[in-house]
Amino acid sequence: MPRFKAYFDRLSHLFLPLSVLVILIIINLIKGADYFKITMVNGAFYGNIPNILFGASELVILAIGMTLVTAASRGQDISIGENGAIASAIFVQYVLNAGEVTLWTILAGFLISCAAGLIIGAFNGTLVSFFKVQPMVATLILFLGGRSIAFIIDGKVSPILANEISNRIGTVIPGVPIQTPIILTVVFIALVAVVLKTTNLRLYVEAVGINPSAARLNGIDPKKIIFMTFLIMGVCAAVAGFIAVNKAGRHDSVNLLKFIMMDAILAVAIGGNSLGGGKFSITGSIIGAYTIEVLNRTLLRLEVEPEAIKAFKAVFIIILMVIASPVVRVSVGKVLDKAKTIVAGYSVRKTVGLNKAVLSVTDTSAGKKEE
Amino acid sequence: MLSEIILKMEGISKSFPGVRALQNVDFVLRRGEIHALMGENGAGKSTLIKILTGVYEKDAGQIMIEGRPVHFKSPQDAQNMGIGAVFQEIALCPNLTVAENMFIGRGRDALVQWKQMNAEAARMLNSLGIPASPTQELSSCSIAVQQMIAIARAVDMDCKILILDEPTSSLDEDEVQKLFELMRQLKARGVGIIFITHFIDQVYEISDRITVLRNGELIGEYETAALPQIELISKMMGKALSDVAAIKKHEPPKSEDSVPIFEATALSSAAGVRPFDFAIQKGEVNGFAGLLGSGRSESVRAIFAADKVTGGEVKINGKKVKIKTPLDAMKQGIGYLPEDRKGDGIIDELSVRDNIILALQVMKGFFKPLSRKQTEEFANQFIQRLEIKTPSLNTPIKSLSGGNQQKAILARWLLTHPRYLILDEPTRGIDVGTKVEIQKLVLKLAEDGMSLTFISSEIDEMLRVCSRLIVMKDREIIGELSGMDLTEQNVMHMIAQGGK
Numbered sequence: 001m002p003r004f005k006a007y008f009d010r011l012s013h014l015f016l017p018l019s020v021l022v023i024l025i026i027i028n029l030i031k032g033a034d035y036f037k038i039t040m041v042n043g044a045f046y047g048n049i050p051n052i053l054f055g056a057s058e059l060v061i062l063a064i065g066m067t068l069v070t071a072a073s074r075g076q077d078i079s080i081g082e083n084g085a086i087a088s089a090i091f092v093q094y095v096l097n098a099g100e101v102t103l104w105t106i107l108a109g110f111l112i113s114c115a116a117g118l119i120i121g122a123f124n125g126t127l128v129s130f131f132k133v134q135p136m137v138a139t140l141i142l143f144l145g146g147r148s149i150a151f152i153i154d155g156k157v158s159p160i161l162a163n164e165i166s167n168r169i170g171t172v173i174p175g176v177p178i179q180t181p182i183i184l185t186v187v188f189i190a191l192v193a194v195v196l197k198t199t200n201l202r203l204y205v206e207a208v209g210i211n212p213s214a215a216r217l218n219g220i221d222p223k224k225i226i227f228m229t230f231l232i233m234g235v236c237a238a239v240a241g242f243i244a245v246n247k248a249g250r251h252d253s254v255n256l257l258k259f260i261m262m263d264a265i266l267a268v269a270i271g272g273n274s275l276g277g278g279k280f281s282i283t284g285s286i287i288g289a290y291t292i293e294v295l296n297r298t299l300l301r302l303e304v305e306p307e308a309i310k311a312f313k314a315v316f317i318i319i320l321m322v323i324a325s326p327v328v329r330v331s332v333g334k335v336l337d338k339a340k341t342i343v344a345g346y347s348v349r350k351t352v353g354l355n356k357a358v359l360s361v362t363d364t365s366a367g368k369k370e371e
Numbered sequence: 372m373l374s375e376i377i378l379k380m381e382g383i384s385k386s387f388p389g390v391r392a393l394q395n396v397d398f399v400l401r402r403g404e405i406h407a408l409m410g411e412n413g414a415g416k417s418t419l420i421k422i423l424t425g426v427y428e429k430d431a432g433q434i435m436i437e438g439r440p441v442h443f444k445s446p447q448d449a450q451n452m453g454i455g456a457v458f459q460e461i462a463l464c465p466n467l468t469v470a471e472n473m474f475i476g477r478g479r480d481a482l483v484q485w486k487q488m489n490a491e492a493a494r495m496l497n498s499l500g501i502p503a504s505p506t507q508e509l510s511s512c513s514i515a516v517q518q519m520i521a522i523a524r525a526v527d528m529d530c531k532i533l534i535l536d537e538p539t540s541s542l543d544e545d546e547v548q549k550l551f552e553l554m555r556q557l558k559a560r561g562v563g564i565i566f567i568t569h570f571i572d573q574v575y576e577i578s579d580r581i582t583v584l585r586n587g588e589l590i591g592e593y594e595t596a597a598l599p600q601i602e603l604i605s606k607m608m609g610k611a612l613s614d615v616a617a618i619k620k621h622e623p624p625k626s627e628d629s630v631p632i633f634e635a636t637a638l639s640s641a642a643g644v645r646p647f648d649f650a651i652q653k654g655e656v657n658g659f660a661g662l663l664g665s666g667r668s669e670s671v672r673a674i675f676a677a678d679k680v681t682g683g684e685v686k687i688n689g690k691k692v693k694i695k696t697p698l699d700a701m702k703q704g705i706g707y708l709p710e711d712r713k714g715d716g717i718i719d720e721l722s723v724r725d726n727i728i729l730a731l732q733v734m735k736g737f738f739k740p741l742s743r744k745q746t747e748e749f750a751n752q753f754i755q756r757l758e759i760k761t762p763s764l765n766t767p768i769k770s771l772s773g774g775n776q777q778k779a780i781l782a783r784w785l786l787t788h789p790r791y792l793i794l795d796e797p798t799r800g801i802d803v804g805t806k807v808e809i810q811k812l813v814l815k816l817a818e819d820g821m822s823l824t825f826i827s828s829e830i831d832e833m834l835r836v837c838s839r840l841i842v843m844k845d846r847e848i849i850g851e852l853s854g855m856d857l858t859e860q861n862v863m864h865m866i867a868q869g870g871k
Binding site: 206207210213220221 | 675696697714716717718719720721725730732734736737738739740783
């Protein structure tokens with residue numbers, strides 16, 4: 001039993017994202033009972049659920065990186081979309097200039113773009129950890145300049161990625177029923193899980209995020225850890241850029257992963273993580289990312305005018321954030337406590353009443369004896 | 372007249388998830404009396420006070436003020452009933468004037484009548500004998516005066532019951548006397564004062580009665596004059612008298628030619644301590660003595676490389692080593708329990724388990740996490756050995772009492788099996804019982820061959836534990852005392868004269 005309780009305690013922070021997800025799914029089911037329907041087209045699964053998993057791939061990967069950066073540095077990286085655009089621009093140039101495109105070309109291009117991601121992460125990380133620039137200000141630099149860099153790498157055009165392998169990475173591999181971006185996302189999540197399991201990443205990042213001074217006195221170098229989270233974020237951006245550009249089939253430096261940092265930060269917040277750093281839940285952020293994708297698609301399904309979608313989303317987020325805010329949590333807790341005390345008080349009164357009755361009985365009997 | 376009861380708390384009980392904080396506690400306060408509420412950390416003092424000030428709601432029991440039952444739903448209710456409270460941390464605005472601080476947020480008029488306000492403040496300060504002017508900025512007053520102003524503010528709200536929670540912990544001797552003067556005045560006016568402190572001498576100096584709590588239960592109410600100190604301590608700890616008195620100093624084995632386990636020459640750090648020499652033998656307990664700001668903490672921080680080391684040479688067992696970061700020091704078998712428990716010691720949101728295994732884990736390395744089972748074993752082992760009171764391993768350490776937090780940090784370092792452990796103010800702000808436990812533990816560890824440096828602001832505590840004291844003044848070592856010379860007077864003399 002206590003083991004179960006500990007398990008549920010650990011899950012309690014997932015209450016908010018999961019309940020939002022359930023509500024959204026219910027709304028969708030009311031709209032049409034065929035929400036979960038999955039069809040087979042050309043040997044691959046299609047339907048609402050595969051579409052959500054497909055659509056949220058990049059966001060999930062970026063939300064994971066954002067979770068770590070937030071936890072350690074107590075701030076956010078707002079340049080992730082731009083970084084993804086730069087890394088993928090390098091990938092596209094490599095592939096276009098490699099001559100015949102084989103799986104190895106793609107793989108080499110992917111690794112080179114990951115290296116670019118590391119360099120970008122090192123740049124942001126250096127500013128934040130060694131020069132103590134606010135994360136949001138430090139990453140503002142690439143947020144502003146990143147797309148221009150990507151545009152120049154592209155040779156001032158939108159190069160088209162028209163090879164068969166890229167197409168398969170962006171959609172499906174014949175014979176495999178699940179879309180490739182979904183598989184890549186799952187592999188990435190598994191990789192992160194392995195890293196968390198086999199290293200002290202969580203302990204170090206949380207310690208640094210909660211109390212850098214105490215962490216330092218226990219032998220952890222907060223600068224190194226913050227720097228490392230930005231490196232990881234850089235790789236996440238490169239992977240997300242890789243998936244996005246293969247999905248799109250061309251590198252549009254202006255629109256690729258545009259404003260995705262907003263959704264990534266939101267996913268972290270919905271996942272029950274504090275944007276002020278400290279303890280983190282990657283599971284929460286992943287669920288948060290999928291929740292955002294479901295929300296986007298729900299609004300489309302409800303035939304909200306495309307122009308109005310953002311406004312609806314904003315209202316939804318306001319409601320969500322107010323519900324999740326400490327103010328509401330505390331008062332809900334108080335109401336629950338009160339309910340408990342009323343129930344407890346009632347039972348106490350009952351037993352006290354019984355005792356009194358017993359006492360009076362003994363009193364009277366004692367009195368009788370004296371007589 | 373003196374024995375007129377103004378506050379009666381009967382059968383107060385309060386539970387939190389997993390903890391029974393108070394169980395059927397009675398408390399009686401009479402008019403014009405100073406009543407000390409004593410108990411170790413976690414005894415239930417603060418819970419009782421929070422119920423009395425309306426912060427918590429009681430689960431059961433009754434509160435009567437001047438014979439009438441009352442029920443507080445909020446701190447505002449309690450204030451309206453004439454209960455004022457001043458806590459350890461002064462909750463005033465340092466950049467406002469004294470008068471503004473006394474009247475701010477009292478909801479009189481929207482427009483402030485400056486002249487009237489200042490005049491009234493002056494009248495109050497005068498009548499209470501507080502040496503401050505209404506128009507001076509609060510931050511320009513000493514801490515003691517700020518504390519008094521906080522009290523004046525509380526008293527002015529037509530207060531019959533005044534709660535002072537650790538008001539003296541940041542005051543020096545003179546300031547304490549001034550505060551006591553004010554308390555005596557209020558007492559003469561008929562205010563009932565509840566006084567909470569860790570300083571037992573102060574309790575005997577000023578209080579009329581003592582109520583002792585232990586583990587959420589009432590131990591008893593006593594006339595101060597009729598309760599010897601040693602008995603009070605044993606009631607608070609729930610231990611026999613002999614236990615408290617039986618701390619015996621451990622003398623390290625004397626041998627002239629043995630190599631010190633740690634030796635530093637001309638060590639200096641960026642925190643501004645003068646280059647100093649220092650050595651400690653195996654099984655020795657020494658200490659840095661000196662006034663606040665004399666460089667005690669900076670010296671040990673330099674040893675652990677907690678501040679940037681700027682010069683000097685360090686030898687471990689006679690072998691030259693480089694200690695540039697805390698991790699280097701840890702790898703050389705040095706542990707350091709910092710002075711500021713909250714700021715430098717605990718990682719407050721992490722669990723007790725993670726806090727205990729942290730240093731060991733870091734020494735093992737980033738790529739070698741301990742298994743969950745191992746961490747559980749380690750943490751449990753020390754929770755038992757040091758008697759750390761925690762609902763579970765996974766409880767965030769911030770919800771433990773100060774003494775238990777400190778024990779967890781101690782456990783963290785003991786788990787790394789250091790050969791040299793530095794304890795900077797390990798007993799500050801924790802209860803008498805835990806204090807004695809920690810002192811005993813230090814001596815036990817030394818007996819088992821560990822070397823320790825023990826720093827405390829309470830000189831008698833250091834005299835009890837250390838066999839050698841290094842005396843510091845103005846960031847410089849001015850002398851050393853050991854053996855028969857090691858007395859409180861000699862330490863004072865040395866500081867006063869600035870060395871021999």
